Amino acid sequence: MFQKILAYPLTLIYLICFGCCLMVFHPIQWVCLNVFGYQAHTNSVCLLNWCLMRCTHLLGTTYNFHWPDKLPEQGPLIIVANHQSMYDIPPIIWHLRKYHPKFVSKKELGKGIPSVSFNLRHGGSVLIDRKDRKQALGELRKMGEYxxxxxxxxxxxxxxxxxxxxxxxxxxxxxxxxxxKYAPSAQILPITINNSWKMLRFGKFPHGLGARIHFYMHPPIPVSSLKPESINEIETLITSKIIPSK
Structure with a gap:
């Protein structure tokens, strides 16, 4: 009970900082993309997500990454992860920035959110209409080829x-x-994410305090080595490291 009471003022401070980051980086992204080009825009997105991670420290959040013995020197990668909250995303963007991660996202996120929506529309990600299979197929093909x-x-x-x-x-x-299918030269990087759901254990307000978020990177798997049953095996691999909720 005390933790939840404390969470109210800390969440308010956090949300102010979080919102300020989104507002400040929105015009920065626009300038970087339209004046300096792709790489400058990518750098601005990475810096934004570093700042968003730092903001969560106000809530006592920490991040731990378990890395495999070896990662590819370069992409393409298909990064596959379980999904526990929006707080899964900034650490992936920041810690895997050398691979230029782009997201398969629902179309609803493509408008209305400063910085985030701009990046999804202009940074190489794709927006999927989950009710329109034909549209989704076209966007996924575009992403794979990209x-x-x-x-x-x-x-x-x-x-x-x-x-x-x-x-x-x-x-x-x-x-x-x-x-x-459309990225045959890629390697799949499975990731298991634990405890980011605890950031929202009380709902959207207040946020949970003291979440210890863990990212477990599994060894990469070349697409060229996959068999028909491999997708189910990837799911089993990812879920095998999920820590049961307490």
Whole structure:
């Protein structure tokens, strides 16, 4: 009970800082993209997400990354992860910035959110209409071909929506299958995310305090080595490291 009471003023301070970051970086992104080009815009997005991570320290949040013995020197990668909250995203963008991660996102996020919506529309990500399979197929094909041609990376959360208590939802394999099909030179990087759901354990307000968020990077898997049953094996690999909620 005391923690929840303390969470109210800390969350208010956090949200002010979070919102200020989004507002400040929105025009910075615009200038970087339209004046200086892709790389400047990418740098601004990475810096924004570093700042967003630092803001969460106001809530006592910490991040721990477990890295495999070896990661590819460059992309393309298909980054596949379970999804527990929006706080899964900034650490992926920052810590995997050398791979230029782009997101498969629902179309609703493409408008109305300063900085975030701008980056999704203009930074190489794709926006999916989950009710329009034909549109989704076209966007996923575009993403797969894009990363295959540029050596950049796609991030997909196959559950389709976040888990509110950390328990994994069944993977929807359509999106991942399309990326694999259209990015044959890519490697898949499975990631297990733990405890980011605790940031929203009380709902949207107040936020949870003291979350210890863990990212477990599994060894990369070349798309060229995949078999028909491999997608199910990737799901099993990711979920095997999920820590049951307490």
């Amino acid at each position: 990363i295959d041609n540029t050596g950049r990376s796609a991030v997909i959360f196959p559950e389709g929506t976040r888990s509110r208590d950390g328990a994994p939802k069944p993977f929807r394999t359509f999106g991942l299958s399309m990326l694999i």
